[in-house]
Amino acid sequence: MNAPRPLLTRVFAQAPARARALVRGGEIGLVALAGLAGCGAGVLVAAMAWVTQALREGLYGLPHGARLSASHDLPALTLLLAPAAGGVLLGVLALARRRGRRPQAVIDPIEANALHGGRMSVRGSGLVALQNVISNGCGASVGLEAGYTQLCAGLASRLGLSFELRRSDQRTLVGCGAAAAIAAAFGAPLTGAFYAFELIIGTYSIATLTPVVVAALCGSVVARALMNQPALVTVEGLDALTTTAITGADTLPVLGLGLICAGLGILIMRGVTLVEAGIRASRLPAPVAPALGGLCVGALALATSPQVLSGGHGALHLHLDNPGTGMGLGALALLFAAKATASAISIGSGFRGGLFFASLFLGALAGEVFSGSMPGLTAFAPTPLAYAVIGMSALAVSVIGGPLTMTFLALELTGSFPITGLVLAAVIASSLTVRKTFGYSFATWRFHLRGESIRSAHDVGWIRTLTVETLMRREVATVPLDTGLDAFLAGHPLGSPSRIVVVDGAGRYAGIVRVPEAHAAARAAEGAAPSLAGLLRHAGDVLTPGMNAKAAAAAFDRTEGEALAVVDGLDTRRVVGLLTESHTLKRYAEELDRQRRAMLGETA
Structure with a gap:
């Protein structure tokens, strides 16, 4: 009766080793692991989005499902103090962390793949995600994409380490986590996959194609099943461009917009650095700086518009649904300056988050201002909505990097091949200009300021x-x-x-x-x-x-x-x-x- 027990014990004892051998032994095992990481990423993205929305609804008294940056008639005192309250909470977390174990710098996915063979801390990544949720939820002008990619890539890294993957496979799996995070956030698998290739892995190869795409697809499918994702751009608004033949002359104003967005992106990145330098020069205690920054962001929202708050999803919907007609050029330019300032203050004062979605919103505003202020644009095929979409991608690539990432984002959001061709022209102009004049994306610029010499996720560790x-x-x-x-x-x-x-x-x-x-x-x-x-x-x-x-x-x-x-x-x-x-x-x-x-x- 007891004879089978030793056999079962041996089977269960050998199971982890056999699972590791299966994953390490061929591409199929890595693909399966990438799919698992993608599904986990979809769940995490949906959970972070839900918690953040609940926090915004509780702080600002929003109706269920309402977007903060698209809301009107919010109480003035709430607009002023809610971001500061989030800053206070971040300061308390920073103090608690200092009193505990000696805090260690959290490694982000790009740095992990460039220097550490894809090794990331799950605890550190979870802390970054929590800080990002608080920052975005209280209204600080940062997006959730940084927290999404940090947490999902950290989960994928932990998964790879548990299976003792080789260095190259470990780096690929970190890219899979990031790809699934972006795909889940935007409902755009191709965007997520090329985000991983261009920004997290640092290169495209046949060996990485299948696991990354599988992870992106799994993340997108799971996230769509768990949360509502309204489209940013309606295809109907681009019908006029879709039925118009695009000529070589139509790319001329598009290239001009790409160059303008490159300059604006560099100014935004420099602005974050100036705010950080000002905070250091003021000698404010680090836990106090986010509260002061939140107060400044709240004051900007009160003086201009709630559209400067949070990532800007609701505001981007407003502008892409009605480009160029909802506000005058002066008001659009003022909103652009206020949003850029709010983003620089938020990140520079210590709020956690990135500029991914903020740069998309700012780019759409830049496209609106461009289409409304440049004489003679009616002679060209692009419509005001097209210029908004083109500006969105061109400014985002100047800050985030990833030309193909932003091109595929435009394609998956609009479904329009003509506008995607114009986006590609603007994105190339913007990316090349930033690379030759500035040399960094926002992430690698931050590494440079810390004294690191890495310019991408290429494995130099x-x-x-x-x-x-x-x-x-x-x-x-x-x-x-x-x-x-x-x-x-x-x-x-x-x-x-x-x-x-x-x-x-x-x-x-x-x-x-x-x-x-x-x-x-x-x-x-x-x-x-x-x-x-x-x-x-x-x-x-x-x-x-x-x-x-x-x-x-x-x-x-x-x-x-x-x-x-x-x-x-x-x-x-x-x-x-x-x-x-x-x-x-x-x-x-x-x-x-x-x-x-x-x-x-x-x-x-």
């Missing part, structure tokens, strides 16, 4: 682990600088190691002597033999253990040396090893080839 310390030869023979040449030659005959490291009387690095050169110099000398000091090479050229292989290769190229000494520090200059150029380049090339094969999905 392996370069940082391939350090001089891991490559160098530690057994290094040294000789004192005051050694006589005769003694040196006797101790190092021809055929012995060709490079000898020389140290001074204090044991500090002095240079490298090539043994063949020392013997040649002794034979050529007439009378007194030359001193060892006269044969030193690379006296000022050294490597340190923390340098990566790329920096070491650059040092070899700069010094034209075949080998350099490794010292423990530039101050102490104690010799700890020797590294040759040939070995460095060989290992660097091996790692590059391994990364190439991983990107192409090759296993050997």
Whole structure:
């Protein structure tokens, strides 16, 4: 009767290992895991959206389902104080976190894939999502997309770590989580997939196509089943453009709009930096800054319009349903300035969130102002609604990045191929201008301000682990600088190691002597033999253990040396090893080839 129990115990004990082997053993397992991550992302996005909407309805007294940024006749005191109340709550959370365990910086999906092989903290990601919900729910001018992608990518990362995925598969699964989050947020699977390819994984490949698309589809389907997602743009409003032949001349004003949106996007990103610098200069305690920022955002909403509050979903619906006719040009320009200022103040003062949806709304406003203020646009095919959609994508790409992401977003929102072609032209103009004049998206600009050098999610973390310390030869023979040449030659005959490291009387690095050169110099000398000091090479050229292989290769190229000494520090200059150029380049090339094969999905 008891005989089967040991067998069942063994089966259950071996199940996790077999599951890991199944996932690691082929593409089908990874696709299944991506689908699971996508379904989880759809549930999380729906839950975050529901909680945030409930918070807005409770704070502002909104009817069920009403959008904050599309509401009117809200109590003045509520408009002024609700964002500040959210800032106070964020400050309390920050204080509680400081009093607990030592807080650690939360790694976002781009940084995780660029530097950490797709490793993210679920606890940290959950905290960011909670802060984002509070920020958006109280009316701060930030979107939920940053929280969506952080939490869903964190869940996918945890899932991959539990199955002990390889580094390349782990990075892909993080991209799957982010793809599912964006797809669920907008009901746009292609947008989510290309968001992952362009911004989270950093490249497109056949190996990543299936899992990312499956995750995006699963996230979109689950989210649609759990929450209502009204369309941002009605196809009927684009009928005039759909039935009109687009000519090359029609792209001219579109390109102009793309260039204008590029400049506006750079100004918005700079504005966030200026607000942060002002907060630091004021020396306000960090927990107090969000409350002050919320008060400023509330004052802007009170002085202009509630459309500056929250992400702007309701306001974008209003403007895309009735572009160019609901407000005058002056009012539109004022609303643009107020919304951009509110977003900069919100993020700069410490509210959690991103500029994804805010940049879409601001771009639509820019398109409306452009279509209403530029004379002669009626001679071209695009309508005011078309310019709003084009501006929406062009400004968003200048801030967020991802040209194809924003192009597919326009396609999935409108279903119009003619307008998608115009969007692509504007997006390319905007993206190229920002890349050549500014060089960063909003996320990578934040990394730059922190001192990080990464410009995208391309996997550069392996370069940082391939350090001089891991490559160098530690057994290094040294000789004192005051050694006589005769003694040196006797101790190092021809055929012995060709490079000898020389140290001074204090044991500090002095240079490298090539043994063949020392013997040649002794034979050529007439009378007194030359001193060892006269044969030193690379006296000022050294490597340190923390340098990566790329920096070491650059040092070899700069010094034209075949080998350099490794010292423990530039101050102490104690010799700890020797590294040759040939070995460095060989290992660097091996790692590059391994990364190439991983990107192409090759296993050997």
